[in-house]
Amino acid sequence: MVKKMNAEGVILLILNIGTIDNSPSGRLIFTVFSAFAEFERDLIVSRTQEGKAWAKANNPNFHDGMPRKYTKEQIDFAWKLHTQNHMSYSEISKKLGISKATIYRRFRELRIQNINKKSRP
Template structure:
């Protein structure tokens, strides 16, 4: 069976051009969604995936109609290839277990790896810059409590001799956070 899949991003858009292209390319049954490409919520696409069987063909007009990003495309293509389902992307070609199909998949995989490497490199550069230029830089999750709140808790502990439990009850900061942040204060004073 030859299936088609059309997706538009907004309710104002319509599928008519994609559907015409899919029919012209030989699609016998067409599934369509109206969801942005950044969401994983594509109920018709999910339904389509359950219908596909070995030897079937799935046609889409463009790669961005099929997947949210490069990694998503690779995962979908791999799953389709594993099930011996042929994928035709009208503006790219056929992706199957043929030499050409494997070449297209390999090129996608290379770009996905390149994209991941660029993201990691940019993230590391940003962290290095922040560490060098931002005295309040803290790696990891943003801190829930300000330095003023921690200083107040520290004052309660040191000057008023309050226990971690009492401070936690009084101002709502967990004991684990108090231990960690007080350790930082002690380390900074050495």
């Protein structure tokens, strides 16, 4: 974006650094600060990945991503309503207040778990 603006003749004035324009010194300043920004971003990503790897190895309750809103018991109850009471996803959604998207996703996970359990000797 900065390169595009510089090509159009825009000069950026950074208060504590100076100007970044299409001159050799302006491009140097931009390149140096871009390199530092990229380096810092790479460090953040690396540290985050190391922390996740450590947590996966040392924390049996570690779950990558957002915490689940509904417990296993709530989903099992919804599954029971679907399989035993033959309730539709819409009916379950209205009754329990769980979105249909969540029901689809969690039921798919349950089906995969059941398939994996059955395929084990």
